[in-house]
Amino acid sequence: DAGVTQSPTHLIKTRGQQVTLRCSPKSGHDTVSWYQQALGQGPQFIFQYYEEEERQRGNFPDRFSGHQFPNYSSELNVNALLLGDSALYLCASSLSNRAEYYGYTFGSGTRLTVV
Amino acid sequence: AQKITQTQPGMFVQEKEAVTLDCTYDTSDPSYGLFWYKQPSSGEMIFLIYQGSYDQQNATEGRYSLNFQKARKSANLVISASQLGDSAMYFCAMREGVYSSASKIIFGSGTRLSIRP
Numbered sequence: 358d359a360g361v362t363q364s365p366t367h368l369i370k371t372r373g374q375q376v377t378l379r380c381s382p383k384s385g386h387d388t389v390s391w392y393q394q395a396l397g398q399g400p401q402f403i404f405q406y407y408e409e410e411e412r413q414r415g416n417f418p419d420r421f422s423g424h425q426f427p428n429y430s431s432e433l434n435v436n437a438l439l440l441g442d443s444a445l446y447l448c449a450s451s452l453s454n455r456a457e458y459y460g461y462t463f464g465s466g467t468r469l470t471v472v
Numbered sequence: 473a474q475k476i477t478q479t480q481p482g483m484f485v486q487e488k489e490a491v492t493l494d495c496t497y498d499t500s501d502p503s504y505g506l507f508w509y510k511q512p513s514s515g516e517m518i519f520l521i522y523q524g525s526y527d528q529q530n531a532t533e534g535r536y537s538l539n540f541q542k543a544r545k546s547a548n549l550v551i552s553a554s555q556l557g558d559s560a561m562y563f564c565a566m567r568e569g570v571y572s573s574a575s576k577i578i579f580g581s582g583t584r585l586s587i588r589p
Contacts, residue, residue, distance in 0.1 A: 390576065399476075399563055399579035400517070413576050445515055449577075461577060463509075463517035 361464035363448050369470045370438050376469060378433040382450030383462045388412075389431040390461060391423060392447040400447055406431050407453055435469075443471045474499040476564050476580035484586050485554050492539070493549040493583050495564030504568050506547040507577065508538065511561040520562075523547060551585075559587045 362381040370376050382389050388407045392400035402415035406425035425431045429450075435442055445468050449461035475498040485491045497506065508520040523531045523538045531538045539548040551558060564580040 392579075399478075399581045402576045402578060405576060415576070447515075447517065449517070461517075462519075465514055465516040468515070 361448055361450050361462050363446075363464035363467050365467060366465070367468045367470075369472060371472055372438055372440060374438050375434065375436045376438060378435075378446050378448075378467045378469070380431045380433070380448030380450075380464060382429050382431070382448075386450035386452050386462065387429050388451045388453045389425060389429065390449045390451070391431070391433050392449065393417070393442075394445040394447055394466070396444070403433070438471045440471050443469060445469075474501070474504075474566055474568055474578055476566050476578055478564055478580035478583050480583045481581075482584040482586070484588055486588050487556060488553055490550060490552045491554050491558075491585065493551075493562050493564075493585065495547045495549065495580060497545050497547060497564070497566050499545075499566065499568055501568040504566055506538070506540070507565040507567070508536070508547075508549045509563045509565060509579075510558075511563060511582070513560070517563070521549065554587050556587050556589060559585060561585075 364379045390405040391403040394400040403417050404414040405412045409425045420436045422434045445466045447466045448464045451461045477496045504525045506523045509517045511517050521531050521533045521536045521538050523540045530540050535552045537550045561582045561584050563582045565577050567575045567577045
């Protein structure tokens, strides 16, 4: 049973560029959440997608946007990259239609470096 | 607003000793869930243990136990008989609403645990 898959694993971009990160949820999961984790800090919630719509959003600017596809996979897009966007981006999946006692299943993340 | 506080940035423990990682939380919702995750250098967040706000007993999962003190809003992780492979970052996390996966999970700042041989 495949877990959460994220691609690419590493990425280097230049300030001002745009980036797209991808996530395939664990088999059977229908909800995807994205987190940004700066070096030495805890993950910060960006947003959550369910039924192809953004259900919740954290305190991130509109430069951060996302999408969820009918197969539940998801993309995170960041426009006009800043140096401060350099971080590990984590995708987490979960199942919405039953009591979920065990939180999320996380991927290994995409490490984004902005230069 | 919900908040998680971990006051130990780093800890060193001798192999085979027990270790307690501290976590305090704040929420106005009477229904919430508390989690502990382990993050090795590979980056993946690994679920360790869960405690619901209405659970009467402290959660246990193998060598992991959660010391849940509701009145103090404390949810410390206890690792018994530590192993070299326990060296990692540990995050305490919380979700408001026990029975809803729709609520977001928020994380503390983490504790880096290093096990000495």
